Amino acid sequence: MKIKKKIEALPARSVCLNKKHFFSPKEIIFRGEGRAFVVTISSTMQMLLCASIISIGAWTSYSYYVYNRSDHIITRKEEQLGKTREAYADLMTEFVTLNKNITTIVAALKDIKEEDNKELHQYKNQAEIIENKIKEITKDNNWLTEEKLTERTNIYEAMLQRDIAISERDELKSQLEDLEKIVEEMRQVQSDVFEKMKSLSSKEVDKMKKALSEVNKPLKEKGMYFNALSNKRGNKGGPYIPEKGFLREDKELNDKITAIYQNVEDYEYYKQVFLNTPIGKPVWSYWVTSPFGQRLDPFKKSKATHKGIDLASMTGNKIKVKAQGKVTRSEYTSGYGNLVVVDHGNGFVTKYAHMAKRYVSKGDDVSYDDVLGEVGSTGRSTGPHLHYEILYRGVPVNPLPFMQAKI
Numbered sequence: 001m002k003i004k005k006k007i008e009a010l011p012a013r014s015v016c017l018n019k020k021h022f023f024s025p026k027e028i029i030f031r032g033e034g035r036a037f038v039v040t041i042s043s044t045m046q047m048l049l050c051a052s053i054i055s056i057g058a059w060t061s062y063s064y065y066v067y068n069r070s071d072h073i074i075t076r077k078e079e080q081l082g083k084t085r086e087a088y089a090d091l092m093t094e095f096v097t098l099n100k101n102i103t104t105i106v107a108a109l110k111d112i113k114e115e116d117n118k119e120l121h122q123y124k125n126q127a128e129i130i131e132n133k134i135k136e137i138t139k140d141n142n143w144l145t146e147e148k149l150t151e152r153t154n155i156y157e158a159m160l161q162r163d164i165a166i167s168e169r170d171e172l173k174s175q176l177e178d179l180e181k182i183v184e185e186m187r188q189v190q191s192d193v194f195e196k197m198k199s200l201s202s203k204e205v206d207k208m209k210k211a212l213s214e215v216n217k218p219l220k221e222k223g224m225y226f227n228a229l230s231n232k233r234g235n236k237g238g239p240y241i242p243e244k245g246f247l248r249e250d251k252e253l254n255d256k257i258t259a260i261y262q263n264v265e266d267y268e269y270y271k272q273v274f275l276n277t278p279i280g281k282p283v284w285s286y287w288v289t290s291p292f293g294q295r296l297d298p299f300k301k302s303k304a305t306h307k308g309i310d311l312a313s314m315t316g317n318k319i320k321v322k323a324q325g326k327v328t329r330s331e332y333t334s335g336y337g338n339l340v341v342v343d344h345g346n347g348f349v350t351k352y353a354h355m356a357k358r359y360v361s362k363g364d365d366v367s368y369d370d371v372l373g374e375v376g377s378t379g380r381s382t383g384p385h386l387h388y389e390i391l392y393r394g395v396p397v398n399p400l401p402f403m404q405a406k407i
Helices: 002-009 044-106 118-140 146-221 230-234 252-274 398-403
Strands: 026-034 035-041 287-290 293-296 303-306 309-312 316-320 325-333 337-345 350-358 370-375 384-390 395-396
Touching: 146 252, 146 395, 146 398, 325 350, 337 370
Parallel strands: none
Antiparallel strands: 026 035, 287 309, 293 303, 309 384, 316 370, 325 337, 337 350, 350 370, 350 384, 384 395
16 A cells, blocks of 8 residues: 555654754654645744744733733722712812802891992802802713702701701800809809808807806706797797708708708897897996895895895996886885886896986887986995896896806
């Protein structure tokens, strides 16, 4: 056969003992349909093919890189453009909103005429120019229509009102905190004032109680006791004392106010009691020449009972009543000489004897420190002095503690 002959005719492959070059000539055998073809590729052709393949790969890689890079740049630019448009839209929205608010405010100022205010007129003209410019821009750019701008404006205006409300809330909160501090300071001052008032009112009441304690000393010697609050328990009236607990949020302040009201109520009552209780010195200048109780009679020089106290003083010195009351006697008697008797109520009666002159008459009403007469030496007397008696429920008691008591 022909094929076999041709194959047999092929020279035998020689064994290469030396190492061949990478681009050494190559043979490619194609077989088909009973035939075989041998194609020899030279070294130069191999180098050209390899260079072409490398160039195509490099160009493909470069093109892919440039494409991706360009796409990234385009994407970033589009993002920047979007942000720019958004910022531009926000700016126009803000302007439209503020201009609308200012226009509303300007419209409310009806008393201001445009021709009387050049700056206002100029501002309105500038605002109209900018607003018209915005309409032109939105008309040329379909990405920001007038409807969209109106919608954004309404949203921005709502957000602006919200921000204003938040700002006002924060301002009110700050003012409230300041007010709370002021109230706390006022409360502290008020508490200090109430504490001072409580202390002062307590001192005044204690002073009156101490005076009453002195008055009761001579009464106790006679088995009696003057209860200044006895009438208070039965009678109704007096100043208002709030129920304890009316300041439920501040017990300390409530207790102080209640104590003050109670002290004031007691003080007012004690003051009324003292108006009818003979406390004090009936003459301004004196010295005791004969005490209350047992003494030697100045005429008979024997022991005798002395129902009052003798207060030596200069003739003509004024004799004053030390409590309000009514004159029940004003007359001359052989023993007492010129005598004045005053009924003070509350069981107390005072007598003033040996007076040089009497200024009051029976039935007269007298007040604290009214002058009853003058010191003298009338009746059974050895010299100018005042015989002073105090009776409680008809029983003579020692006047000295009444004279020494202080209110």
